[in-house]
Amino acid sequence: MSFFKTQPKDLILLLCFAVVVLLAPILFAPIGAGYPDLLQKFAIFGIFALGFNILFGLTGYLSFGHAAFLGVGSYSAVWTFKLLSMNPLPAIIFATLVGGLFSALIGFISLRRTGIYFSILTLAFAQMSYNMAYSVLTPITNGETGLQLVQSDPRVLDVAFGRDYGAVLPSSDLFGIGMTGYPGYYFCGFMLILCFFLTLRIFRSPFGMMLRAVKSNQNRMNYTGLNTKPYALAAFVISGMYAGLAGGLLAVTDPLAGAERMQWTASGEVVLMTILGGSGTLLGPVIGAGAIKYFENIFSAFNDQILAQVYSFLPEILQQIMVAISSLFVGEGWHLTLGALFMIIVIFLPGGLMEGFKRLRNLISGKFGGGNGSGRATAPAE
């Protein structure tokens, strides 16, 4: 009956999740990820992937244009900073709303088609938004420079409440708490927990069941006399709002917005996060987002000297060869690793890490208790 009535099992999951998010600075310190900048990224892209998963994981619609909503969210957040207030709350509210509106518009058209057509349409729309951000919409987006705060911004609400930032460029703050460093992380982390809770509720709701039905056999749903489009559109808009929120949070932690956030590579990245973790699962996308951002951070920092150290146990010539090969994959070449990872996951583990864990668990329990084999976690996305 009630939206907030959560089953005990889910409540435990939610609690564990919240504890991990809140203790993240301590928990992730041993693997070198316990600093706020990276943790903020974990949380923000976790939200982005959670939202994408509601669309792709539940309904099977593969969108290649979700970065557009992230970008739009960033732009609206920065504009809120400029026009209204440096408080992040109005910024993320506006970012979410605008993300939702924009995705409703695009979703309304794209969802007329399914399968490949849908993917191509969303890709085309994202590319169109990206091109427009660089050309026609320059007055709004500030083109290639990116949208930035300036000291002379009006900030109506701040002025009305008598807030004066003096002669420095203001940064976002929540009633006096600056949104950089750990406070910024906890702000994003709180949003992540909130989004996780919402996702959990959606997964367990009749609405979530309906979305899964759309994925498993849309034709049959139509034959029973049910119009599936509104459900798919709702999922699209919800995931667009998540993306808008994520974009807004990006702007909160670092108040500038650029069009490169809307590029197709960014859209591809969120797809990868979702399938790496396991599309259609609750935790998967967050784990996938964390893993990708973590490895991006590590791999990008590598250079030839560090590589030479790593391979220092090898003979000279072998070492040079290994360094030459590996250096393709690290530093600037991080995207190569990303692409290779993409292929490996899709080829060998289409269910993502979550399916990998499940297989492992089945393997172990199968040895001890003769557990029954697992069905494939993902149903075909037709």
Next chain:
Amino acid sequence: MDAIALQVLNGLDKGGAYALIALGLTIIFGTLGVVNFAHGALFMLGAFCAVSVKALLSLEAVTLDPNKLTAWGTPMEIRVPYVETWFGEFGATLLNYSVPVSILVAIPMMLILGIAMERGLIRFFYKRPHAEQILVTFGLAIVLQEIIKGIFGANPIPQPAPEVAKGMIDFGILVGFDAGNVVYPAWRLIYFLFSVAIIGAVFSFLRFTSFGMVVRAGMADRETVGLLGIDIDRRFTIVFGIAAVVAGLAGAMYTPILSPDYHMGMDFLVLSFVVVVVGGMGSLGGAVAAGFLLGILQSFASMNEVKNILPGIDQIIIYLIAVVVLLVRPRGLMGRKGMMEH
């Protein structure tokens, strides 16, 4: 009238590139049922075949000439490309015509690459859902383009057209306009003719050979062709190779028009998808027609007169058309009835 003729011409070369890529995409989709997101990468690889051929041909022997001194008083370096020392005049010509010559390299390279791609990766995905096909080819596209970036760097590498084709052709005189009104770079005209020739070759191959007949039959009904005892898989492998060659040639010849860089493939891919969708999924004629149509429309949209009325229209016209076509006539301009029409 002159202006219109000029814009049509301007659209033709780009349209030719779109048409060639879209043709390959359509053939692959029609025969194998796979949406190949790596097709743009094949276009890009073709372009880099031209870059490598140029780089190989212009390897230079450096000798010091003690009789001549530079401004710094050191002996002057004389750089002579090896091909010129070895082959003399012919070598110089070879270097001058490096882009057309690279076709000879691109054809076998792309054929091998295409066949390897189909046998090594794509064939495992025939039975998998479309989403996974898209994702795996998307991953492959990233890998290919990052490898190219690792080897050739991130900056565009300009490729000169042969000397004879560097100038402008006064096309207007040929069709009866006043001199000087419709002048057009010669290479772009050559590219257009080249793309028409390739398209003609592919069409006649499919239409007039028995191999092509089997392929067309396979596009219409794969199972029945298989039941007739024809090894359709082997033919489709070769078809994939041919599609790769077409994309590669399109890329190699396009290099004098657009200096190749590692992400040119993706830029063209998105547009080529749109072309396929507008032309009609699975319709070869549609892909070609839509390619040229969209190329020309794009060049009209980038006229200043149009841009003054609708600013920025040149950036988005192709996408707008795609949206309209998908909403009004989802199977595309020349698509078969029932083809992907849901």
